[in-house]
Amino acid sequence: MITILDCYTDEPAGLGVPPYLGTYPRYIAGFFGKVNYITIDDLRFLKYYHLNDGKKEVSHKTNIKIYNLTRNILRIKEILDGTTKLIVILGVHTPGKYLSALPGTLEEVSELIKDMNCEKVLTGPVVFGTQLEGGKFFERNDLKVFDKVKDFNFKYSEIKGHAIKGAEIVKQISRNRIIEIETGHGCSRNKGCSFCTEPLKNKLEFREKEDILREIKAFYELGCKNFRLGKQSDFYLYPKVVELLKDIRKTFSGIEVLHIDNVNPASVVSDKGKEITEAIVRYCTEGNIAAFGVESFDPVVMEENNLNCTAEQAFEAIKVLNKYGAERGSSGMPRFLPGINILFGLKGESKKTHSENMKWFSKVLEEGLLLRRINIRQVSIFEGTQLYNECGDKFIKKNKRHYWKWRNEIRQKIDLPMLQRLVPAGTVIKKNIAEIYDGNTTFCRQIGTYPLIVGVKGRLELGEDYDLKITGHMLRSVTGVVEND
Ligand code: SF4
Known part of the structure; x- marks a missing residue:
């Protein structure tokens, strides 16, 4: 067996x-x-x-x-x-x-x-x-x-059948999972970002819309209602993206969560960017986030690591998503917002990198825009990447002593006021699943892409969902009380 x-x-x-x-x-x-x-x-x-x-x-x-x-x-x-x-x-x-x-x-x-x-x-x-x-x-x-x-490395012509048969494994899983659905693989850029393994793994290719729909149907019939169209490098590049979203919502009316993941900001500011953004707001569910892999706002780092957009494009893309997606939905969260990924340890990183990051984040804050979250991490170095070949951990070693301070400054000066703007005290966020305990606190979050973590005093029943009223703000999470008691 x-x-x-x-x-x-x-x-x-x-x-x-x-x-x-x-x-x-x-x-x-x-x-x-x-x-x-x-x-x-x-x-x-x-x-x-x-x-x-x-x-x-x-x-x-x-x-x-x-x-x-x-x-x-x-x-x-x-x-x-x-x-x-x-x-x-x-x-x-x-x-x-x-x-x-x-x-x-x-x-x-x-x-x-x-x-x-x-x-x-x-x-x-x-x-x-x-x-x-x-x-x-x-x-x-x-x-x-x-x-x-072994790298199974199935072709899309093979995945078409495997994906449907493989859906059966949810019968062996007890916890309610979000099903990550693949729309394409590889990267559209000839030379990828210095740290990334995706161009090493795959050539750019997209799945057929009908195959994606058939796969969702298989899960839907097994009782799965939560999906993220997440396995791709840039969701906006999917050739029939508006039709795909429309068909999913039309066919599977009981879907509870439909979210996306990665987006290249350069695609949001392209010709079709507004139409796709509007379609995502219309057909996906609330609390949706486009993860922008900006990685750095420093032009030197962007150039040296062949990153996927300019700081100006990232800023414009943040504006576009805010224009169409910042409205708060009935779940309590805005419909569709950008999330920004920042990477420490890239080639060319210096103290100026942090001041450039702060400059652009401050501009976002000053212009009244919303970011759902900023992910900050240190780069991991993989064989075969440009980073591995050209400098390895040189910049991590050089700048490591600054990382705590840089991260903390972003958390204190940007994340905190942003969270206060995103979910002011008194906002009610619906259907948060109680997920873990830490002492006398229960940590809860909605099902979805990068959901906000809410800490509630006391021990709520794990696995149950609660409507929570926000009472306070931490650097990356919030505190709340149960509203539907
Ligand atoms: S991180 Fe860069 S190289 Fe990797 S998939 Fe995204 S845009 Fe392409």
């Missing part, structure tokens, strides 16, 4: 960390037909915790290492004993902080599976390296525990 072990994936163009369900386990499940699906949480639970009745221990803080147990947890031993081939899916290229999951590292999974007596195949983004912490080279672990490292 074949067992898929999902250790979760996070790449520039694709997220498979719970609550997201990535494409890798689904396509591979579809390829093999009948499989068991288990998570690294299941294995950790079996190895390090007590497997009495499948219930997690009650602790002071929710243990996110074992939060995402599958329905198979109660027969995990039987599944492992009956496994003849284990497919391990792993690979983090864009590490983040995850509220309720912790992806596995190569070191960890090697230890967990070393005694299993079956064929072991390693796959996923790890084929190009993996690193769970920013600011480091990819993990160099010996792979002797694996029989094979």
Whole structure:
């Protein structure tokens, strides 16, 4: 029997960390037909915790290492004993902080599976390296525990069938997941950004609209109502993007969440940018975000790393999204806003880089515009990229002592006033799922792309949803009280 072990994936163009369900386990499940699906949480639970009745221990803080147990947890031993081939899916290229999951590292999974007596195949983004912490080279672990490292690299003509068959694995998953739907892969730019692995992995290609619709139908019929059209480098480039969105909403009227992910700001300010922005606002659900991979507003860094837009284009794109998407919807969140990604450690980075970033963020604030969030991380360095070949961690080493200060200044001077503008005290945000405990606080968030984290005093029932009234603002999250008590 074949067992898929999902250790979760996070790449520039694709997220498979719970609550997201990535494409890798689904396509591979579809390829093999009948499989068991288990998570690294299941294995950790079996190895390090007590497997009495499948219930997690009650602790002071929710243990996110074992939060995402599958329905198979109660027969995990039987599944492992009956496994003849284990497919391990792993690979983090864009590490983040995850509220309720912790992806596995190569070191960890090697230890967990070393005694299993079956064929072991390693796959996923790890084929190009993996690193769970920013600011480091990819993990160099010996792979002797694996029989094979394999890039399944299905063609879209093959995925068309695998994606539909593979949807079945949701039956083995207990937690409500957001299904990450692929629209295309590769990058439209001849020479990609210096740090990015996407151009190394794929040539630019898009899926057929009908194949995407058929895949969504398969999940929809299995009861999934939350989708992110997220596995692509620039959603605006999809050839029939307006028709795709219209057809999804028309065909699947019960969809609760329909969001997108990556967008190149240069596409938003292109000829078709306004029409696409309007269509996204119209057909997607509220709280939607376009993640702009700006990475730096410093012209030197932009040039040296071949980044995807100019600072002026990024600013214009922020204005376009605000014009069409800033209105607050009935969920309590604005309909469609930009999120900005900033990367530390790129080639050419200097103190001026931080002052350029602050200059443009301050301009956004001064002009009354909204950003949903600013993601700041240190670059991870992967073999084969321009960054790896030209300078490695030179700039990280040089500037690391400034990063805390730079990050903190953005958080204090930009994020905080932005959050106060985004969700003023008294705003009610609907349907937040209670996700984890930390002491006497429950952290909740809506289902969707980069949802806002709301901390509520007391222990709410995990997994239930609550309407929350905002009472205060932290640097990146907010506090609230239950409104529908
Ligand atoms: S625009 Fe840059 S970050 Fe985005 S996929 Fe292309 S190379 Fe990667």
